[in-house]
Amino acid sequence: MSDLKNLRGKAACVGAATTGCGEAPGRNSTELMAEAVIHALADANIPLHEVDGVFAATAVHSMAAMSLAEYLGVHPKYSSGSNIGGSSFLAHALDAAMALEAGLIDVAVIAYGSNQRTAGGFKSISEPMPFEAQYEPRNPITAYALATSRYMHDFGATRDQIAEVAVAARAWAGLNPEAFTRDPLTVEEVLAARMISDPLGKLDCCLVTDGAAAVVMTRAERAKDGPQKPVYLLGAAMAHDHRMISEMPDLTATSAADGGPRAFAMAGYGPNDMDTVQLYDAFTINTILFLEDLGFCAKGEGKDFVGGGRIAPGGALPVNTNGGGLSCVHPGMYGLFVMIEAIRQARGTCGDRQVDGAKLCLAHGNGGVLSSQVTTIWGTEETL
Amino acid sequence: MSGYFDGPGPEAEFRQFLADGKFMIQRSKGSGIHVFHPRVMVPCSGETDLEWVEASGxxxxxxxxxxxxxxxxxxxxxxxxxxxxxxxxxxxxxxxxxxxxxxxxxxxxxxxxxxxxxxxxxxxxx
The missing domain is CATH 2.40.50 (OB fold (Dihydrolipoamide Acetyltransferase, E2P))
Known part of the structure; x- marks a missing residue:
């Protein structure tokens, strides 16, 4: 019989790093990924040769974990290059926790890197979707535009309501020196931006940047010995139900509503306990759908929930405190950056954007076309 | 006698119908459930009793x-x-x-x- 709590708090993040965020001219994706690993290991004060678990996925490597391990010169006892899109890294945290708890490995690194911006724009090794490709969807944006059109139809949402997501993200980015776009943004500016795929305009869409990130995880007992405040993985769960947007059962309801409650059950906490909420915001609609599907508000109410500054700095619920994929960084696959912002908030190291006393932080990853959903809940020692 | 899985797969059959000017979808003989895109089984239930029918359009x-x-x-x-x-x-x-x-x-x-x-x-x- 399954026991959702048997991984709760058994593994922790002991090192984290980002690098090359924004533009990293002349550096390739593997170099960036390896640099992030070196910084994260330094953060954890763990030597490279102790790494025996490697987890990676990118949009340009078909076998990312092997490419990274080879580059680093480490010999994993367990690795996973499982690629379920931008949420892969949150799934890797669950993989790592399982491998650590099972005693298969002692030190896990999870990594991502991309130089897409300075190398000429978004690229993906994704195959064309059968029965869709002929109609020339410009994925991923076509899929998210379709979801937005249905959400607006079903719940009477307007573009200006949805634009509040971008405005709040930009306000957070203004507090984050690492964010790529930091100038203040208004709803009017979001609405006036060039249309890309109706009803989504340019400022409803994530950035196209370079960037790399890495996280180091160990078992909880070792985590206490490191130089950083350990941040424990309290809950994690995944769900997915389609690969092609034409196969998504309901474009206004993601499978986060399936995995999210399992992650909360494992953690023993609920939505109201979260001090910060980090959601994969590839497009403005994402934040609304995930707030609803993860239980922060009812289905259809997200359009109102995100207004009035509620999710912006100083609001009742701090969401995407780094500025998100919309305004901080989005190097093709953003999930690891979502997770690192949750970890940094729990560490209390976020400077001007730090949420006072943040102890419990949710990081939610999305992959494909609203396809894979992975929810993780991170907490400080006192939340164990 | 040819079996259910013999011959061209559902995608090839669908594309041949299309080339012949027909919009065909699949239907489960047992449950009557219609299926698109073309598959070798009914999604979720797994029944292998799909036949081609012309879509109403x-x-x-x-x-x-x-x-x-x-x-x-x-x-x-x-x-x-x-x-x-x-x-x-x-x-x-x-x-x-x-x-x-x-x-x-x-x-x-x-x-x-x-x-x-x-x-x-x-x-x-x-």
């Missing part, structure tokens, strides 16, 4: 977007998800109307025409 726009594209590259075009009267949903393009005027809930009817050099199911307002 009637549908409703479930979701729609106007993809903005420079005029010199062909101009804007519509991409929609269409709920077929038989139940399944498919991606398609609604034509015969400005691409930004395709609305969710609009009734549409299928026709087969060339799209980028191959036969395709397109829809136009019913």
């Amino acid at each position: 009637e549908g409703t726009v479930y979701a729609a977007t106007c993809t903005r594209r420079r005029p010199e590259k062909g101009g804007d075009y519509n991409v929609s998800l269409i709920d077929l009267a038989e139940g399944p949903r498919m991606m398609a393009r609604v034509v015969g109307i400005e691409p930004d005027q395709v609305m969710v809930g609009m009734k549409v009817r299928a026709r087969i025409d060339d799209l980028n050099g191959a036969p395709a199911i397109l829809f136009e307002p019913a």
